Amino acid sequence: MALTRSFDAPGLYFQSRTRWRLVEIVFWLATLLPFALLPDYLILASQIAITALFALSLDLILGYAGIVSLGHAAFFGVGAYAAGLLSKYGWGEPITGLLAASIAAGIVGYATSFVICRFRHLALIMLTLGFGLMLEELANSAGWLTGGFDGLQGIETWKLFGHFEFDLYGYVAYAYSLAVLFILFVFARRLIHSPFGLSLRGIRENYVRMPAIGAPSRAHIRTIYTISAAMAGIAGALLAQTTETLSLDSLGFERSAELLVILVLGGAGRLYGGLVGAMIYMIARDRFSGVEPQYWYFWIGVLLVTVVMILPNGILGGLAKLAARWSRS
Amino acid sequence: MKRLLLAGVGLFAASLLPAASHAQGTVKIGLILPYSGQFADTATQIDDGIKLYLKQHGNKLGGMNVEIVRKDTGGINPPVAKRLAEELVTRDNVDILAGFALTPNALAAAEVSAQAKKFMVVMNAATAIITTKSPYMARTSFTVPQVNETLATWAEKNGDKSAYTMVTDYGPGIDAETAFQKAFSAAGGSVVGSVRMAVQNPDFSAYVQRAKDLNPQSIFVMIPGGSQPGAFGKAMAERGIDPRKTEVLGQAEIADEHALASMGDVAEGIITSGNYDYNLDNPMNKEFVKDYNADYNRNPDFFSVGGYDGTHLIDIALTKDGGKTDGDSLIAAAKGASWDSPRGPMSIDPETRDVIETVYIRKVEKVNDKLVNVTIASFPNVKDPFKAAMQK
Numbered sequence: 001m002a003l004t005r006s007f008d009a010p011g012l013y014f015q016s017r018t019r020w021r022l023v024e025i026v027f028w029l030a031t032l033l034p035f036a037l038l039p040d041y042l043i044l045a046s047q048i049a050i051t052a053l054f055a056l057s058l059d060l061i062l063g064y065a066g067i068v069s070l071g072h073a074a075f076f077g078v079g080a081y082a083a084g085l086l087s088k089y090g091w092g093e094p095i096t097g098l099l100a101a102s103i104a105a106g107i108v109g110y111a112t113s114f115v116i117c118r119f120r121h122l123a124l125i126m127l128t129l130g131f132g133l134m135l136e137e138l139a140n141s142a143g144w145l146t147g148g149f150d151g152l153q154g155i156e157t158w159k160l161f162g163h164f165e166f167d168l169y170g171y172v173a174y175a176y177s178l179a180v181l182f183i184l185f186v187f188a189r190r191l192i193h194s195p196f197g198l199s200l201r202g203i204r205e206n207y208v209r210m211p212a213i214g215a216p217s218r219a220h221i222r223t224i225y226t227i228s229a230a231m232a233g234i235a236g237a238l239l240a241q242t243t244e245t246l247s248l249d250s251l252g253f254e255r256s257a258e259l260l261v262i263l264v265l266g267g268a269g270r271l272y273g274g275l276v277g278a279m280i281y282m283i284a285r286d287r288f289s290g291v292e293p294q295y296w297y298f299w300i301g302v303l304l305v306t307v308v309m310i311l312p313n314g315i316l317g318g319l320a321k322l323a324a325r326w327s328r329s
Numbered sequence: 330m331k332r333l334l335l336a337g338v339g340l341f342a343a344s345l346l347p348a349a350s351h352a353q354g355t356v357k358i359g360l361i362l363p364y365s366g367q368f369a370d371t372a373t374q375i376d377d378g379i380k381l382y383l384k385q386h387g388n389k390l391g392g393m394n395v396e397i398v399r400k401d402t403g404g405i406n407p408p409v410a411k412r413l414a415e416e417l418v419t420r421d422n423v424d425i426l427a428g429f430a431l432t433p434n435a436l437a438a439a440e441v442s443a444q445a446k447k448f449m450v451v452m453n454a455a456t457a458i459i460t461t462k463s464p465y466m467a468r469t470s471f472t473v474p475q476v477n478e479t480l481a482t483w484a485e486k487n488g489d490k491s492a493y494t495m496v497t498d499y500g501p502g503i504d505a506e507t508a509f510q511k512a513f514s515a516a517g518g519s520v521v522g523s524v525r526m527a528v529q530n531p532d533f534s535a536y537v538q539r540a541k542d543l544n545p546q547s548i549f550v551m552i553p554g555g556s557q558p559g560a561f562g563k564a565m566a567e568r569g570i571d572p573r574k575t576e577v578l579g580q581a582e583i584a585d586e587h588a589l590a591s592m593g594d595v596a597e598g599i600i601t602s603g604n605y606d607y608n609l610d611n612p613m614n615k616e617f618v619k620d621y622n623a624d625y626n627r628n629p630d631f632f633s634v635g636g637y638d639g640t641h642l643i644d645i646a647l648t649k650d651g652g653k654t655d656g657d658s659l660i661a662a663a664k665g666a667s668w669d670s671p672r673g674p675m676s677i678d679p680e681t682r683d684v685i686e687t688v689y690i691r692k693v694e695k696v697n698d699k700l701v702n703v704t705i706a707s708f709p710n711v712k713d714p715f716k717a718a719m720q721k
Contacts, residue, residue, distance in 0.1 A: 040416070040419060040420040041416075041420070043412050043415050043416060043419075044412065044416070047408070047412060140498070140499075140528065141498070143498075143503070148498075148499060148500060148503075149405075149433070149499035149500045149501075149528070150432050150433055150436070150456060150499075150500035151407050151433040151436065151437075153436065168415055168418065168419060168441070168444055168445060169415075169419050170415070239408055243407070243408040243411050243412065243437070244411075244440065245407035245408050245410075245411050245433075245436070245437040245440075246407070246408075247405060247406075247407050247433045248405075249404070249405055249406050249407075250408075254404075289364075289365075289400070289401045289403075290400070293362075293364040293365070293399040293400060293401040294364045294365060294369065294372075294373075294401070295365070296365065296401065297365055
């Protein structure tokens with residue numbers, strides 16, 4: 001790479017990376033289409049946006065820093081319960097609810113990051129899995145606070161900006177979720193295309209060598225893990241606020257596993273991977289389960305096996321390869 | 330001519346609109362059940378109950394054609410249940426929401442029913458408070474306090490003066506524990522101890538041993554159906570608890586057909602309380618069990634009868650209100666509805682919209698070398714005591 005040609009080169013490199021490409025602009029404009037074309041599907045669209053945000057948060061640690069997590073739903077759940085409890089006890093303002101959720105999830109993420117940053121690979125899977133299970137059981141046993149198995153009752157989200165009520169059709173829910181997703185996406189994009197983001201990728205490739213060139217692996221992992229946790233917390237809070245329901249499944253193992261599937265499906269280590277994965281997975285789920293409510297998981301299985309066999313780097317990985325081949329020829 | 334053409338085009342255009350496909354004389358029902366995942370069998374039984382009722386009535390309810398849209402929650406997942414309910418209302422234009430095997434999902438969908446003013450029939454979920462969440466909701470299963478308070482009072486009257494309660498640590502378990510202990514103490518018995526057990530894969534032997542050490546006259550057990558009753562039976566056999574000596578009491582799940590098959594002879598003597606069993610001795614039930622077996626090759630259970638009677642209630646309501654499908658007319662017609670079910674006479678409480686029915690106390694006995702539940706006492710017209718207490 002021509003990074004060392006002049007002192008300006010690194011700056012130019014980052015500049016070229018951060019420039020918005022036409023495909024991206026088209027992608028984000030397309031996310032507005034459901035308002036006009038599919039007004040019946042806005043609730044689904046808002047839950048796709050929330051899952052996309054959640055997948056993006058996992059991508060930050062898995063795709064960029066190489067931290068495999070099977071317990072990411074823990075932060076999703078902490079955020080969801082933070083926002084849910086706040087609302088139950090009298091403060092249903094959505095934006096401040098999101099802030100509270102991100103702080104709560106961020107604190108839990110920061111606390112656990114001290115353990116996370118010491119391990120790699122398989123050990124991480126066990127750690128995150130165990131941590132997730134612990135939290136789930138804690139929430140289950142603290143029934144007086146979380147409502148236990150029956151879920152938290154009495155969540156009431158106030159009007160957005162004191163004006164827009166969350167309606168049955170999901171107009172406000174989708175606009176709200178999409179806006180939050182976009183803002184956090186821009187933030188994540190900036191983060192990834194910064195020197196910090198580059199050093200994260202270095203850590204992913206070689207954890208031991210990075211400190212030798214002045215990038216403290218553990219400190220960086222702690223930072224990104226905390227950011228990712230806070231982001232997952234915001235996703236959880238969005239779901240709790242827009243659906244006004246909340247139960248233990250929000251921090252359960254299944255949600256973590258499903259998230260991993262979504263990210264791998266879309267393509268890990270590419271900002272849009274989680275977004276595309278969430279879209280395809282949730283639309284497929286909606287379609288398949290509509291046609292075949294009992295055995296639709298079979299078709300999800302077929303989809304996953306097919307995608308992974310044909311496109312081992314996920315859908316976006318496959319597309320990138322195609323694009324590269326096309327531009328070469 | 331031009332006008333005719335315009336009208337023709339208008340008609341054609343109208344036929345393309347989704348609302349217009351809602352033909353006259355058709356009622357559209359959205360079913361929300363956990364068709365996949367660990368509760369899939371429950372959903373199948375409820376669904377089969379619904380299908381059997383429709384088949385027996387020429388696929389018509391209240392003289393109207395029936396269209397059913399099935400949606401899968403994949404287990405306990407309230408946000409998904411709520412989304413499905415919203416989509417059924419806004420996208421599929423259903424008139425009635427029905428199904429609901431699990432409490433958290435029913436609670437989430439209740440808000441949609443209340444907001445969109447849609448009639449909602451809960452066919453299984455049994456936590457007492459559910460029906461208070463939407464004024465358009467009725468229930469055709471049972472409530473946890475309804476069966477367990479009846480059981481506790483009966484047990485005390487029949488000589489159990491001390492009881493130990495063992496429940497799974499989740500909503501229905503805690504509900505059952507509260508109901509049993511309250512009614513048992515109120516009747517004059519004393520609860521010598523209680524324990525809440527883990528939801529996932531508990532090892533029952535330690536719990537059973539503790540119960541045995543306290544030596545109560547009876548043990549009340551509430552655990553989820555499925556694989557747990559078998560494990561519980563094994564622990565009882567190992568620790569030497571004989572239900573014929575120490576009374577073992579519980580809700581229907583611990584002695585349903587599958588539980589009895591996996592527990593084996595150690596189950597003999599267990600006493601349960603419930604609203605239905607396939608062995609109930611009445612002509613209507615005999616017919617029901619026969620038809621059910623003919624179509625689905627298995628015996629119905631309390632899930633099936635919840636679905637069957639839920640569909641019956643929709644039928645009654647549509648007949649009574651003359652085919653009006655809006656929530657207000659349907660719930661008004663459903664209030665106070667009463668009919669004969671395979672479980673015996675039942676009705677919908679006009680005040681709470683909850684089910685009023687006979688609660689049966691059954692004992693596991695060996696009949697013709699097969700373990701079955703034999704009714705030893707029955708209490709007709711039991712209301713949900715939880716809501717009765719709320720009104721006071």
